[in-house]
Amino acid sequence: MALITVEISDLRVSADQDSTLVTYALGSCIAVMVHDPLRKVAGMIHYMLPLSETSAQKAAERPAMFADTGIPLLFKTMYGYGCEKKDLVVKVAGGGALYDDQGLFSIGKRNYTVLRKLFWKNGIIIAAEDVGGARSRTVRLEVLSGRCTVQSQGEELAL
Amino acid sequence: MITPDRIAGAIAQLPTLSTVATRLWSLTRDERSSVADFEAVIRPDPALTANLLRYANSAWFAPRSRAESVRQAVVLLGVKRVCEVATLAAAARVVPPRLPGYGLDALGFWQHCVAVAVLSERLSGELGLRPPDLTFTAGLLHDIGKLAICSFVADQSDEILSGLREGLSFVSAERRVLGLDHAEIGAAVARAWNLPPQVADVAAWHHDPGRAPDSVDRALVDLVHVADGLAQLVGFGNDVGELAREIDRGTRQRLGLKVQQLERAAGDCLEPIREMGALFAPAGGPR
Numbered sequence: 001m002a003l004i005t006v007e008i009s010d011l012r013v014s015a016d017q018d019s020t021l022v023t024y025a026l027g028s029c030i031a032v033m034v035h036d037p038l039r040k041v042a043g044m045i046h047y048m049l050p051l052s053e054t055s056a057q058k059a060a061e062r063p064a065m066f067a068d069t070g071i072p073l074l075f076k077t078m079y080g081y082g083c084e085k086k087d088l089v090v091k092v093a094g095g096g097a098l099y100d101d102q103g104l105f106s107i108g109k110r111n112y113t114v115l116r117k118l119f120w121k122n123g124i125i126i127a128a129e130d131v132g133g134a135r136s137r138t139v140r141l142e143v144l145s146g147r148c149t150v151q152s153q154g155e156e157l158a159l
Numbered sequence: 160m161i162t163p164d165r166i167a168g169a170i171a172q173l174p175t176l177s178t179v180a181t182r183l184w185s186l187t188r189d190e191r192s193s194v195a196d197f198e199a200v201i202r203p204d205p206a207l208t209a210n211l212l213r214y215a216n217s218a219w220f221a222p223r224s225r226a227e228s229v230r231q232a233v234v235l236l237g238v239k240r241v242c243e244v245a246t247l248a249a250a251a252r253v254v255p256p257r258l259p260g261y262g263l264d265a266l267g268f269w270q271h272c273v274a275v276a277v278l279s280e281r282l283s284g285e286l287g288l289r290p291p292d293l294t295f296t297a298g299l300l301h302d303i304g305k306l307a308i309c310s311f312v313a314d315q316s317d318e319i320l321s322g323l324r325e326g327l328s329f330v331s332a333e334r335r336v337l338g339l340d341h342a343e344i345g346a347a348v349a350r351a352w353n354l355p356p357q358v359a360d361v362a363a364w365h366h367d368p369g370r371a372p373d374s375v376d377r378a379l380v381d382l383v384h385v386a387d388g389l390a391q392l393v394g395f396g397n398d399v400g401e402l403a404r405e406i407d408r409g410t411r412q413r414l415g416l417k418v419q420q421l422e423r424a425a426g427d428c429l430e431p432i433r434e435m436g437a438l439f440a441p442a443g444g445p446r
Contacts, residue, residue: 029393065426107392
């Protein structure tokens, strides 16, 4: 089985049925995992920040850094593999926070809000999610089965 | 609880940090110093000389002309970068292969240290705050206490982790179980290594800048506190404590920091952190 690592601010799509997509240490960052059970294609993005207006230059170099440029690109890349929106199973993990009552470190919450708005506008339903909390998560998505797991605080659970 | 003599023993067993970097930083503050003075400090250290040339000729720095000597490297890079390289090279040499109690290997620990150094300096620039020398060094070395107590933390990890499940921050759980924490011990390590007092202060108070005494440079401690939180938050070298850490209530106001500045710094620093971390990775094997 081949592991395809999705780095921070990166997205990967694979149709290799022996592969598993993995991303490590999602804090406030969010992973969107998309699986097409008919065509056996899987995609994952690990985005860091909510809005590309933070840095137009970074958005041009690395669209997967931001929710608003990265998530549409993930879906477009899936469509490039022949996938259709109606068949896609979408799962979400990450968006954690520190113990911060001043809201300075609200990146996780903002990341999640932008994602919900995007999905609502485009009629995309989240099949399962594990977001928020003072937790760091490592997530895996198997290309063949679409099986998705979240590892955090020493435990691994299916999502 | 750990007795003071066991801690003193653990600190004494750590490899010491090369003083070359500290001497170079003090040269940058002396207006009379010349390139020859830098050369005189660097050249007796073959590992640093090699690192400096490697860095000056690396793709990341994208040199227009090749540096063949220490003197050329100093001229090409500028004294500030030279000091940063010396600090990174010295610090990389004291990182052990694993920090068992924190669930970190050398690369995870290193990535976090480099991230905090780069983010501290970047945020400092964003806020127009202070000269970069101590910011970078203090950021890089804020967690050195972990080197001294990681094995004690490993021995009691079940109790510390159960503290986390009760909602304690990692540093509070350390204190409850061990009777001390890595911040306090970090200051002791900094003193044992004869580092500047501000570096010891940052190590001591980086989890609790609001409670630092007035004699401490609070802006510097606040900066590293924020950079540390940000590095953990976006996943640069997460330890077993994950995101269980408290942000000081006064920091935001004292620094006048905005959420957008924090996000921009995180985005802009992603590549520098990766590149700098990779250039000076400690010898700890793959992740």
